[in-house]
Amino acid sequence: MTVHIVGCGLAGLAAAVQAVGRGRSVRLYEAAGQAGGRCRSFFDPVLGRTIDNGNHLLLSGNRSARRFVETIGSAGELVGPDRARFDFLRLADGRRWSLDLGRGMLPLWLLGARHRVPRTIARDYFALVQLMLARPHQTVADIVPDDHPLYDALIVPMTIAILNAAPTEGAAVLLGAVLRETFLRGGGACRPLVARRSLDAALVEPALDWLGGRAVRPQFNRRLRGLEFARGRLAALAFAEGTVAIGPDDAVVLAVPPAAAGEIVPDLVVPTETRAILNAHFRVDGMAAPPPGPVGVIGSLAEWIFVRGDVVSTTTSAADAGMDEDAGALAGRLWQDAARVLGRAGPVPPWRIIKERRATYAQTPSQQPLRPQPWTAWPNLFLAGDWIAGPLPATIEGAIRSGDRAAELACGVEGSDPAAR
Numbered sequence: 001m002t003v004h005i006v007g008c009g010l011a012g013l014a015a016a017v018q019a020v021g022r023g024r025s026v027r028l029y030e031a032a033g034q035a036g037g038r039c040r041s042f043f044d045p046v047l048g049r050t051i052d053n054g055n056h057l058l059l060s061g062n063r064s065a066r067r068f069v070e071t072i073g074s075a076g077e078l079v080g081p082d083r084a085r086f087d088f089l090r091l092a093d094g095r096r097w098s099l100d101l102g103r104g105m106l107p108l109w110l111l112g113a114r115h116r117v118p119r120t121i122a123r124d125y126f127a128l129v130q131l132m133l134a135r136p137h138q139t140v141a142d143i144v145p146d147d148h149p150l151y152d153a154l155i156v157p158m159t160i161a162i163l164n165a166a167p168t169e170g171a172a173v174l175l176g177a178v179l180r181e182t183f184l185r186g187g188g189a190c191r192p193l194v195a196r197r198s199l200d201a202a203l204v205e206p207a208l209d210w211l212g213g214r215a216v217r218p219q220f221n222r223r224l225r226g227l228e229f230a231r232g233r234l235a236a237l238a239f240a241e242g243t244v245a246i247g248p249d250d251a252v253v254l255a256v257p258p259a260a261a262g263e264i265v266p267d268l269v270v271p272t273e274t275r276a277i278l279n280a281h282f283r284v285d286g287m288a289a290p291p292p293g294p295v296g297v298i299g300s301l302a303e304w305i306f307v308r309g310d311v312v313s314t315t316t317s318a319a320d321a322g323m324d325e326d327a328g329a330l331a332g333r334l335w336q337d338a339a340r341v342l343g344r345a346g347p348v349p350p351w352r353i354i355k356e357r358r359a360t361y362a363q364t365p366s367q368q369p370l371r372p373q374p375w376t377a378w379p380n381l382f383l384a385g386d387w388i389a390g391p392l393p394a395t396i397e398g399a400i401r402s403g404d405r406a407a408e409l410a411c412g413v414e415g416s417d418p419a420a421r
Contacts, residue, residue, distance in 0.1 A: 009037025
């Protein structure tokens with residue numbers, strides 16, 4: 001049996017690693033000239049540095065992602081503080097604080113005012129429990145309104161970072177699912193983790209090396225044009241360069257974006273709306289000791305700031321309104337925010353703006369029902385991606401877990417029905 005996997009983003013790579021680990025032969029195809037999908041890295045000649053297309057944050061409780069990097073041997077490439085601490089700055093008044101969840105299971109941090117959002121009390125955090133009990137039709141703001149003590153300082157930055165949507169439109173069930181797997185399990189599951197060198201070095205290159213050591217090498221620049229069916233099964237993959245026959249015992253995992261899947265899979269319903277993410281990278285000479293982790297910025301265009309070596313990066317989620325703004329003007333505004341956080345002065349350093357216009361599907365209550373299941377009407381065709389139906393939002397953890405599920409289904413693993421997870 002051969003599992004054919006179309007797409008070398010994280011969902012496709014996870015599916016390939018899972019299928020090979022189960023003893024299956026794997027063939028891997030990718031339309032682009034490199035693997036990684038949205039989690040890709042490249043050398044930027046202006047900065048003279050390797051940068052990621054965007055900033056991605058993992059949490060220590062992301063069990064599928066942690067298992068993935070342990071399998072491919074790159075766990076050491078994910079680094080972060082030794083405790084679940086998140087630093088924030090409100091630009092309006094310059095006030096800084098930390099949300100410090102500690103290391104253990106018990107939420108003892110709620111008892112100390114210096115570990116909480118300023119001017120909040122312990123019972124305010126019951127709102128997070130309410131999010132875990134959300135119903136499918138509710139937005140985050142339906143449960144935690146804008147007059148709640150946590151709204152501006154925690155709910156807004158957390159929702160935008162996790163759902164790529166404002167609380168007024170983000171699906172509360174998705175945020176609640178993340179909180180169940182992290183916050184509910186204590187500080188030990190909430191430590192922020194980032195790529196030590198690059199996303200490629202942490203997630204992509206080690207996966208390709210691991211697969212290559214098992215005779216699986218992607219075929220790049222192979223764009224899927226269509227699918228051919230016969231006798232109720234998927235019979236062939238039609239690429240621009242030719243057709244690949246699917247054997248009677250073979251299976252296919254389609255790990256491509258929703259729009260691409262919707263074009264080639266008959267009658268497939270997929271999410272139709274997307275949301276953008278804006279990222280900026282600056283090379284800053286003479287950087288002092290960086291913050292121990294990402295810094296959330298309240299009331300600014302730059303919502304999160306990351307520092308890796310002498311590269312300062314910013315992320316602005318749900319950024320559709322800024323996609324047509326001049327890149328130079330955006331760089332100036334984003335650097336002004338970053339400079340205040342880092343205590344820097346001077347002109348805008350060398351920069352690179354990256355606009356991801358379709359970074360995620362719109363994670364709203366109206367789009368959630370459009371996420372298809374990983375199985376299809378054909379018994380040998382399965383779907384993977386962070387947009388496939390499941391409890392988690394469009395994150396690295398969601399993509400990897402989806403790839404694992406699709407591979408289990410393709411391999412005929414008992415109990416792999418994702419609806420039960």
